[in-house]
Amino acid sequence: MKKQDLPLSPHLQIYKPQITSILSISHRITGFSLNLSIVIMVYGLFSLSLGEKYFNFFLVFVNSIPIKVILFLTILGFLYHLLNGIRHILWDFGFFLENKSSAALGYIIIISSISLSVVSSILLGLFL
Numbered sequence: 001m002k003k004q005d006l007p008l009s010p011h012l013q014i015y016k017p018q019i020t021s022i023l024s025i026s027h028r029i030t031g032f033s034l035n036l037s038i039v040i041m042v043y044g045l046f047s048l049s050l051g052e053k054y055f056n057f058f059l060v061f062v063n064s065i066p067i068k069v070i071l072f073l074t075i076l077g078f079l080y081h082l083l084n085g086i087r088h089i090l091w092d093f094g095f096f097l098e099n100k101s102s103a104a105l106g107y108i109i110i111i112s113s114i115s116l117s118v119v120s121s122i123l124l125g126l127f128l
Helices: 019-036 038-050 052-062 065-092 099-124
Strands: none
Touching: 019 038, 019 065, 019 099, 038 052, 038 065, 052 065, 065 099
16 A cells, blocks of 8 residues: 555544543643743742842732732642642552543542632632
């Protein structure tokens, strides 16, 4: 068979998105994005080591609305990545591999990560 006669492999435009594939892709995205949020943490530690004047500037920086949104998204990404990582570990042990239980656990992870991030953000003082 000639190379031009071979069928093309199916790609993402053909497949219907499933909850497991969407959660897997977003797991990778949050894992990468959490690395970017380390910059804020390093900036805070560096300002703490430079003295009170620089740390007070950091506190003003962190209390701005855009940084609070970034911190909320960081908390959301962290909790989602954590819970979805636990789901992957459960899969490695052979649990929740059926379609219905896997989808149900995916929806539980989405709801849990959003609710836990809202509660954590309120307790940390990001809101109010």
